[in-house]
Amino acid sequence: MNLQKTFTRPLRLARGHVIVGCALFALLASSLTLVGRGLPPPRFVLDRVTQGGLTPIGEYSWRKASDWLVGRKYAVLTFDDGPYGHGVDEQILGVLHRHHAHAIFFLVCNHINDTTSHLLGVYEHEGHIIGNHSFDHLRLSELSDGALRDQVEGCSRRIASLTGHRPFYFRPPFGMTSAHVKHFAEMSGMQQMLWDANSQDSWQTRPEQIRFWSNRDTDNLSILLMHDKPTTAAVLDQTLNDLEQRGFQFVLPEQLPPDTVTD
Incomplete structure (x- = not known):
């Protein structure tokens, strides 16, 4: 009996199976990567439990494998406390336009005046979403029902008077909320929208720190908190570049009624 032939034949067969398996896996991976490339982002809604992140809906399962293979991720950009005026809003809008990115702008309604009111039309014309951030940026959980109504309803009415519709998303100032x-x-x-990634730009005065925290905190399906202010505008282009290099695409959640069933 030729022992060498006996022992090497199974080894050759096993090696052949491995090669074929690897080739098939590579073909599948390549196909999934190509299928996911160039398609619009999947559909997302606000996570109703955390209110600080995204939940994919619709036909996402097959895209998930493609996204994982190429490192593709998704995040929502949000800007609080606008409109700022003095050209800052236009600077932020210009950066977003260059990156083909859309965002949600949570406006403080007492910042909307004769010199900034036109920005609401610009936001929506550029495909952004306007949210309610209260009328005077107060600690809402400490207010009476009447004062709370003035802050929330008053801001919604102000936005509606300029856009023709009421805002769909609400963010409490300072993130201070209650049931x-x-x-x-x-x-x-x-729908109340919070966040799970913080640029720290509400207190950081150095643009490089805002860039660092934005990149450090943002994960897949995150909502990133930023503010409509000069230091953020100054570093926004670099910040978005950092996130894009990590595979991020910037998306908006769909505005669905609270009782809508999603799969």
Whole structure:
């Protein structure tokens, strides 16, 4: 008996199976990568449990494998406390336009005046979403029902008077909310949106720190908190470049009624 032939034949067969398996896997991976390239982003809604991230809906399972293979990720950009005026809003809008990115602008309605009111039309013309950030940026959980109504409803009415429709998303100032504040926003037809990634630009004065924290905090399906202010505008282009190099695409959640069933 030729022992060498006996022992090497199974080894050759096993090696052949491995090669064929690797080739098939490479073909599948290549196909998934090509299929996912160039297609519009998947559909997302606000995560109703955390209110600080995204939940994919629709036909996402087959895209998930493609996204994983190429490192593709998704995030929502949000800007609080606008409109700022003095050219800052236009600077932010210009950067977003260059990156083909859309964002949600949570406006403080007492910042909307004769010199900034035109920006609401610009936001929407560029494909961005306008959200309610209260009328005077107060700590809403500490207010009476009447004062809370003035802050939330007053801002929604102000936005509607300029855009023709009420805002769908609401963000409490400082992220300070309560079950009562959340319920009041929902009764006003809005979904409360928080965040799970913080640029720290509400207190950081150095643009490089804003860039660092934005990149460090943002993960797949994150909502990134930024503010409509000069230091953020100054570093926004570099920040978006960093995130894009990590595979991020910037998306907006779909505005669905609260009782909508999603799969």
